[in-house]
Amino acid sequence: MDAKRLLVFGSIILAIIGGLTFFSPQLQKKEEGSAGKPMVSVSTFSLWEVANAVAGDGIDVHSIVPLGSDAHMFAPNPSQVAEISDSAMFIYNGAGFEMWAESLTHTLPKTTQILDMSQHVALQKSEEEHHDEAEDGDAHHDEHANHDHGAYDPHYWLDIDNMIKMTQVMDGEFSKLLPVKAEQFHKNALTYIAELQKLKLEFSTGLAECKNRTLISNHDAFGYLAHANRLENVSVIGLSSDEQPSAQTVAHVVEVVKEHRMKTIFFEELINDNVSQTIAKETGAKAVALQPLENISEDELKSRQTYLTIMRENLKKLREAMECR
Template structure:
């Protein structure tokens, strides 16, 4: 092929390419729908559970406290705080549970709405506060922010009625955040509340008739569960998971276990269980894990455990320990 033919052939090819480029339909860029979803950050597992149940796939929900860690002892690093600042909503447990939250929320801009969920549930006074002021245990939801660390027991999600209140609050907040999905949120919330009411009925029936009604645990995390189900709650240490019990306290618990012929000592899975194991050895009782649902482990996540399933496991263990019919 001579030079002239090569030039002509090349010109034809170039014209075809230019024509295809000009006349071909334009490819639209792929829309990343994930980027359009608002981000909601929550602190504890119970809040994560409710947020996911209500939001479905309409909102990106993330948890701040890493799985498998003791939620009492957590403190966010600068990267976690920076990620938190990108959230449309930051929802935390409150009632003194996350000591870090009070400081962090002051660093957030008005673009991030902050919700203290403890303002929307029925709180109980901590044992220490109750003994000091002599008032009743339960405090209505309208306590107008007068709670302070140590005044109230912050494990309120173990009362199923409070989980229902939490669901209603998230439904309202998500509907304001994303009005176009409000009907979806209302439907999801109603479905989840139905599941919670069913769980509550199972507890009422399951713990209705028991040989003993005393729950002994290493950490005072089960007060709401005990109160809601008319159980006596005895704990070796208080609300702080890093508290060290005195020898006198441990000795007293051993006497109580022996006196009542109790066969089970419960301990919180994600904190040190040495005290429970010691009492178990001294009394011949079994040390059994009970889930306070502050957080879950990686294994529990992989096995698709939820608040509902873990609470049912707790019920099974309580029924066995208390010899319920």
């Protein structure tokens, strides 16, 4: 074989070896790992929304709870636990909302940073806790101190001020996780906070003058929304969506509805609305779905629904039910 043919043959062999090396799964995985984005796993929809708003295209945000499921009743399977373990950061709601997360955090590797968001927002005590304190004459508790399960209402994202705080916290945490993108994260956070402040103004003006200021629902998920907008919150069941109300509780709610001549009873989307429907039949009121944003359905995601759009839909329903001007 002459020198020219040897040169061509050698070039072909080198090209084949180079191609095999380029398409090697092991090498591709290494390249993706070095050039890829850090992964952050979150538990609830509100955390997922804020994380995406702040991260932009800088971080890969994964939601652990499946779309359309009751977030209260969720427990991760082994593959979901593995996904959390592989994440650079795990952010969960806290305040007793995800009972599974509390124990899981003790088993995660040191490479996974853990953020309990409830430690960074303004919490309010559950109705049951307020009642117990009134009876016992208990002293003032620090809102930001560590808390027991059930002592605080975990639905804090329905107070828009808390959503703003959550955005600020993620801005800081993501900037420490990926300093090279800090400026982008901060810009994204400011943009989202501006949208939240606009939403807050819409609620305060939209619910300023209403004929009725009582919000009755089947599940005590709307305490923060009620408190932030000076509404009276009456729920048939407590903070856990699988709780069964007593006949006495149902009878009391029926009495309140009739006394105030209320025309609407709200029930939480994604959980059973039998109790609200029963009360509606007994009182002549209508049952209307209100979205507490613990999770969203697949249809809502496909139609590009967000915290902002769903909260505006909630506001529309509240204004109609409470006959606001």
